[in-house]
Amino acid sequence: MQVRIARIFNTYGPRMCIDDGRVVSNFVAQALRKEPLTVYGDGKQTRSFQYVSDLVEGLMRLMEGDHVGPFNLGNPGEFTMLELAQVVQEVIDPNAKIEFRPNTEDDPHKRRPDISKAKELLGWEPVVSLRKGLPHMVSDFRQRIFGDQKDSDAASSKSSA
Structure with missing residues (x-):
């Protein structure tokens, strides 16, 4: 048996824990709940975000290679x-407020993966942009936070018929 090693960077998508403390889920949950989006420091620190299906594809290529x-x-x-x-x-509420708070001491200023080895040896790179993937996560979070309004509306109209 051979061991495979992957360093997984920020991943987002449906079925994440809503209150896991990760920045994407924090912002999505805050915006849906009409709370201010909490940005620490000046907000200029960078992160990169991959959609869950991209991660799964990368892991599959690693395991099968x-x-x-x-x-x-x-x-x-x-x-x-x-x-x-x-x-x-843009995706949830253009009127959502952004609230700045003091930054933590240990917050890295830049976090960006070098995926050149994965591109070269696994033929892998992410294909889902943040703007394409985020709406899927938002839809899932909305349903889990508020319940699916369409299903409950359909159920109530059937019971009254």
Whole structure:
């Protein structure tokens, strides 16, 4: 048995824990609940975000291939925390407020994976952009936070018929 090693970078998508403390789920849950989006520091620190299906594809290629790694699996496209908050605003609520709070001491300024080894040896790179993947996560969070209004409306109209 050979061990394979993957370094997994920020991943988002449906079925994440709503209150897991990760920035994407925090912003989505805050915007849906009409709470201010909390940005720490000046919001210029960067992160990269990969959609869950991209991660799964990368892991499958790693497990089915001949290379053991380590491989960075993440999206090299960078967003500042402020840009991420603005994308969440665009998708959920353009009137959502952004609230700045003091930054933590240990917050890295930049976090971006070098995926050149995964591209070269696994033929893998992420294909789902943040703007394409985020609405799927938002829809899932909305349903879990508020319940599916369509299903409950349909059920109530059937029971009254």
